[in-house]
Amino acid sequence: MxxxxxxxxxxxxxxxxxxxxxxxxxxxxxxxxxxxxxxxxGTRWALVVDMRKLTDKVAARCIEACHTLHNVPNYLEPPDPKLALSEDLKNRWQIKWIWTDVYEHAFVGFEQDHQWEKLQGMNFLLLCNHCDNPPCVRVCPTQATYRRPDGIVMMDMHRCIGCRFCMAGCPYAARSFNWRDPRPYIPKINPDYPTREIGVVEKCLLCEERLAQGQQPACVEASGGALIFGNLNEENSPVRAALRAHYTIRRKPYLGTNPQVYYIV
Amino acid sequence: MLEYAFVGTRRYYTLLAVLATLAAVGFLVYLKQLSFGLGITGMSRDVSWGFYIAQFTYLVGVAASAVMVVLPYYLHDYKAFGRVTILGEFLAVAAVTMCLLFIIVDLGRPDRLFNLIKYPTPNSVLFWDMIVLNGYLFLNIICGWLVLEAERNQVPPPKWLKPLILLSIPWAPSIHTVTAFLYAGLPGRGYWLTAIMAPRFLSSAFASGPALLILLALLVRRFTQFDPGREQIQTLAKIVTYAILVNVFFFFCELFTVFYSRIPEHMDHFYYLFYGLQGKGWLVPWMWFSIVGMCIAALLMVSPKIRQNETTLALTCGLIIITTYIDKGLGLISGGFVPNPLHQVNEYMPTVPEILITLGVWATGFLILTILYKVAVSVKEEIRA
Amino acid sequence: MADYKNEFGWFAPKPTVEKKIYNLTAVAVGLGIFLVVFGAPVLLNMGKVHPVPQPSVDTPAIQKLAEKERQCVEPTEWMRANHMQLLWDWREQVVRTGERYYTTSRGKKVLASLSNNCMECHTNKSQFCDQCHNYVAVAPNCWGCHLPKEQNVAKAEGK
Structure with missing residues (x-):
């Protein structure tokens, strides 16, 4: 050996x-x-978000595509109005695989008193960064979260004990916990993809089930070119081309997690 | 020896009944939590640990502090503590049991608890925490029980016990160090990302644990025929004094580093706790009470007059227990999670069911403590008679 | 005490103790409660007849298959005994290694998926899975997440 x-x-x-x-x-x-x-x-999957093309409308389409496909419950607007939640509970229980937030939140510490005016209110598309050096994997006591050789930070929902150490470990708030049974809050259940049970953590898995069938992640497909996906280890892949041609930024790179979602601003 | 636990006064049985009732109430609410999920607590996507983990952290400290009576007796041959080591060890047993229970009630999937053993993962601090806590529990049960039994039979304890007792001494700080490492190694949580976390945990533990032991010793003296002894209490008081002073010192070390460096990711948590952030901050009065109270208690403990008067000593110890509890129980967890990594302020407040479950676990712990102390005190009374 | 070796005293003559059962009422009540609690499952089910489960493989998807094709990924007898182990193995294989296909003993490559393979044919969870599971009182927790692809599932689950 x-x-x-x-x-x-x-x-x-x-x-x-x-x-x-x-x-x-x-x-x-x-x-x-x-x-x-x-x-x-090897393969090393990565994602580049082209903020020049990502309008709020496109972002909403990406979120919609992902959350419908993966049976992510909607606590903000439940399918049945009788299930409507208080503002507090909406905020507390929300499950996000992919979501948007403003520059000041997405890139904490990068904000300036006087800055490029287009950044004002610009909504960034946020998701799990599939870090090279993921703290969530480091802290998980059962290897329910682990890193695949192709770079995807994967979750084994069968093994998760719900200790939520990974949520404390993630510096990007990319993880959500099932504080209650999510099924009543799933607008339309996709029978091909599992839902989750009470008491496990979940997050974006970079559509590993689609990748296995040779498809692109759902958000990339829905983005109409605003999201670029590909293999970092391949010289001519679209991600490598995008990274070569543009100045890109990443969220909290100074923490050494080596996040693999890049943003062209 | 356990038979002593079944013979007691009416007051003893009433206490057991009250604690058992509280534990039962907690258990019923816990059943509700099992069926609905952790959504009945105040925890959220942003503050994903709350009251349970806070109690756990505090109680690991109480458990670790048993070493403060075991160490002087066994390593320095400080004979006086021979009378109280058992109280320290049994307090540790009850405290560690509560810690384990708090971990279990905090799990989203307690049915998969044994995945921790099925898939051992040495890179996770939680794995090590499981090992040190369980190890410490067994060490204290074995050492405490066998020494007490030997004392009752008026024979020396078995020889093989000595290495276990010696092992329990370094094991005690290890449980609190590993617990601090749960927090201190996470990137992006500025409040916890400090090398002084474990030392701070230990100093506050060695203040609050012996302070609790002093109160328990005073109670034991008042309600039973066994007197833990004035000298013993005074020595414990000195330990509390040094520890609380070191704890205050460590807190100011932390403040200096954070506020002189002015790194926002570290400062904002302190701002949230002591001033409020983005208009939110229900913990502010609690935190000020905690730190001011802690400073006052430290100053009071320095004065021999106050320390030697057992009434003022008891009051000061009470203040120390409350202030360190607020600091570690309320502030530490909330402060670490607020603001969240996106710099949003979503506050946490425990809900009623959450508090009932917490009370249930405390009651279970004190039920165990009462029974163990009853046994210990009965043995001591018998020897004296 | 002085005459005994210890409190059980094997060197000393046995102390004479009056032969009687103490606290007879309390003992009887305790025994009664024990019997009721532990006998409850037997008592409650006495006289009830549980029909032998007859899992049905009569679904449109299976009917559509040609006679020769009409078989599970492994022989029926083997599946009956080992399907749970097979599903566990699939679970580990798919989630942990990313390998989504299973090669059957007949050398055929099939998708290793409960919802997207098993349940595509067995579209009658209540007439198939639940028949035996209810009979032997096991509640596999697959269905907490994976969807059985059957209408009126909640009713059929027998909960």
């Missing part, structure tokens, strides 16, 4: 060498080769 680059770097880090420099020291010239190799081998 050979040692791969990741393990080697870990080992190097343990030995107090750390990082690229150490790597070059021990195995000169190997870095680029190793990187190229992993890149050729």
């Amino acid at each position: 050979g040692i791969n680059r990741r393990d080697f770097l870990k080992l190097a880090g343990l030995l107090g060498l750390g990082g690229k420099a150490a790597f070059e020291l021990v195995l000169p010239g190997e870095v680029e080769a190793a990187v190229a190799k992993t890149q050729a081998a």
Whole structure:
């Protein structure tokens, strides 16, 4: 069994060498080769949000597509008016796989007293960032949340014990908990996709069920080009092209989670 | 020895009945929570831990503080504490039991509790917390019970017990350290992201735990034939004094780092707790009461006159218990979650069912504590007689 | 105390104790409650006849299949005994490894999905699944999330 680059770097880090420099020291010239190799081998899904094309209407379409497909309950406007909730409960129970919020909330700490006027009230499309270094995976005590080799931060709803450690760990508020049985609040149940039970956490899974069938995520399909999806490890993928051609920003990159949702502003 | 628990005065049985009733009420409400979901609590998408986890955190501290009577007796051969080690150990047993119960009532899927063991995950702090808490529970049950039994039979305790007792000493701070690591390692939660979290937890634990022990010792003296002893109480009072002073000092260290560096993500939580943020802040008066009360209590404890008078000592200990409880029980969890990562303020307030379940767990803990103390005190009374 | 080795005293003569049952009423009441509580399931179900379950495979989807095609992913006998294990294995396989297909013992590749494969044929959960599950009083929690694709499910679940 050979040692791969990741393990080697870990080992190097343990030995107090750390990082690229150490790597070059021990195995000169190997870095680029190793990187190229992993890149050729695997898939690393990523998403680019083109804010120039993302109007509120498009965003609403994306949210609608996702939430209908995945049986996400609507606590804001329940299908049956008798189930209407108080403002407080709406706020507390809300389940969001993909949602919008303003620049000041999406990019906390980036706001300026005087800034580009188009940012005023610009609604950013937010979802799980499928981090390379996800804190939610780190804290989960049962591996109910785990990272797939293709980068998707996946959830096993059969295993989740509902401790909500991942919600405390996520710095993007991308996770929601089922505080009650969601079924009565699902406008129209899609029988092909499961609903959730009381007491488990849920979030965006990057439509892994659609990817398995060779389809794009539902939000990307509904976005009419505002969302760009693809394999980061593939030189000519649309995401790589978008990232090459534009200046992009990410949410809270300084936390070291390495989020994989990029925004062209 | 357990037979002592079945013989008692009317007052003893009344106390048991009251606690059992509260526990039963809590259990009934818990059944409701099981069927409806955690939506009957005040927790939310933004404040995803609340009252339960707060009690858990506080009680881990109470449990850990047993080491403050065990350590002087076994490591420094401080003979006087021989009389009260059992009170400390049994308090730890009751406190850890409550901790475990609070974790269970906080789970969304308690039916899957054993997934923690089925899929052991060493990179999760919760996994380690499960190990240290259960380990500490067993250590204290075994050590406490066997030492008491040996004392009753007037024989030395079994030899193999000594290593276990010695192990329980470093184990005590470990439970609170691991509990602090639950919070202190999360990116994006500025209030918790501090290396001083575990030391702060320990200092507040070593103040509030022995303070509670002093009150319990005074109660034991008042209502039974067994006197834990004046010297013992005074030594505990000194421990409380140092610990509360260190705790206040740590708090100001925290304030300095946060407010001199002026990093908003760390400051905003303090603003929320002590001034209110975006017009919201129901915890503000509580937090001010907590910190001002804690400072006053620390100053009072420094004065030998107040410390040596058992009435003023009891009152000050009460103040310490309340103020550290507010700091750790109410402020710590809410403060960490508000504002949320998107800098929105969604406040948390426990609901009535949530408080009833909490009371039920406390009652269960005190039921265990009462029974264990009854056994311990009966043994001590018998030896004296 | 002095004469005994210990309180059970195997060296000392046995102390004579009057032969009688103490607290007879309390003991009897306790025993009575015990019998009632533990006997309740037997008592309550006494005399009731439970028909042997007859799971039906008569659904339009199955009828549409040609005679030769009309078989489950594995032989019926095997499925009857092992379907729960198979579903568990599928669950682990699909969720944890992302592999969505299962190769049957006959070498056929099928979609490993409860809702999107099993229930596509067995569109009669109440006449199929529930028949045996109710009879042996098991409540598999699949249906908390996965949808049985049958009309009037709530009524049929027998809850």
